[in-house]
Amino acid sequence: MRNPFGPRTGLPRLRESTLAGTMKETRLIERLVAIGWRGSRSVLVGPGDDGAVLRGGLVLSTDLAVEGVHFRFDWTRPEEAGFRAAAAALSDLAAMGAAPEALLASLAAPGDAALCEALQRGIRDAGDRVGAPVAGGDLSRSPGPVVIDVAVVGRTRRPLLRGGAGEGDGVWVSGELGGAGGAVAAWSAGEEPSVRARSRFVRPPDRTGLGVALSREGLATAAIDISDGLTRDAAHLARRSGVALVIDAARLPLDPGAGGDLSLALAGGEDYELLFTAPEAAAGRIAALGRELAVPLTPIGMAERGEDVILLDLNGCRTPAPPDGYDHFAAPGDRS
Ligand SMILES: [Mg+2]
Incomplete structure (x- = not known):
């Protein structure tokens, strides 16, 4: 079945979604918000x-x-x-x-x-x-x-919002990416996913402790969860914050369930990890927090002046990252 608005999450996106579908969904959401939201003092x-x-x-x-x-x-x-x-x-x-x-x-x-x-x-x-x-x-x-x-x-006393990232902030991600996408890719190909990939899909991680600690300690300037894929959700955060997010593909923590496929970490979705930004001065405390919570926290890039998401690919080249469609993103050795 195809989601008529373009899939927000889930299985068809890996195989069928197009940027057109994404834009269509975005425009419809904007229209629905305009109809429903009147502002409120509460x-x-x-x-x-x-x-x-x-x-x-x-x-x-x-x-x-x-x-x-x-x-x-x-x-x-x-x-x-x-x-x-x-x-x-x-x-x-x-x-x-x-x-x-x-x-x-x-x-x-x-x-x-x-x-x-x-x-x-x-x-x-x-x-x-x-x-x-x-x-x-x-x-x-x-x-x-x-x-x-x-x-x-x-x-919460201090909500983490998407719009607070500033130039020079570091970009961090929790956990490992691409495992759930690996399960969807396997199922879609008529194969049984690995135990690891399957568990990442059916039992998404709980990042409550991390989110609450980032809020309580005032560590993060902006945050979003990765439901629709790293590049797409990073683009939401970049837009709301009015910055560019430069993400270094070589630093992405790839889940073993992704089977080495970086495109799944970038666009697979379903990971339910947190992407957040924080000032450089908070880096030491964030690393310590990751150890305390036993949650991998990886610095994967930097917020800069500009807009959208820029990918530092495995060759070290900067490429604008479209919000979707990374199926053909390949490691240097894979390129023909
Ligand atoms: Mg979300």
Whole structure:
């Protein structure tokens, strides 16, 4: 199935997505925001970030997972689909530096009670991982694919936003990239992914502790979670911050599940790691924080005057990084 707006995340993007599809989706989102958002005295941060921030520090976000677009039951068990959907929503709270407080889980599914229960168990398990209960939700029969919508509520005193990166800031990424994309690539080719790649897809990492610490200690100037691929999400951060992000491909922490394919780290998506910027003076403390949390934190580039994402490729050449479509990005030895 093809997402008519161009896939936001998930399986079709690796094979079918085009820049045109991305632009179409972006323009539609802009129109929907223009229709829905009127400004508010109680909403301090509205559309355009990983979550909305209310006066008092509550952070709200929601994430939709659609069967055939974001997950498939011949790839993942229902519990895993539920877990993944909730983990994706919680990842947005981590990107905002917010500690999760509760989830709301809405399901639209064929009249299959066992399936719904399995989905809900997966959502609950993702909530348990961060200490947040499923505090409500909704249920509807669906004549079509299964739809999982997870809304999350968290709290922070100092939200991390996409728009705070300044020239000279370092660019950091958590964890390792490309593993989940490796699983999607294998499934799409009719193969069984490696155990590592599969686990990266069905059980995205929890970066709550990292996001909360970056917020609490005032270390990061901007942050976003990597749901749509490093270059695409980096482009969002660059645009909101009004800087260029120069990313050094040689420094990207490649997940073993990516099978050595750098394009999966750049554009595979589904990683749910955090991309953040921080002043050079914070580098030592960030490295120490990574050791304390046992989360790899890698400096992968620098914010500069300019716009968009610039890739320092493996030959050391600067190339503008289009927000999508890195399937043909190859290591120097692979080039013909
Ligand atoms: Mg996000």
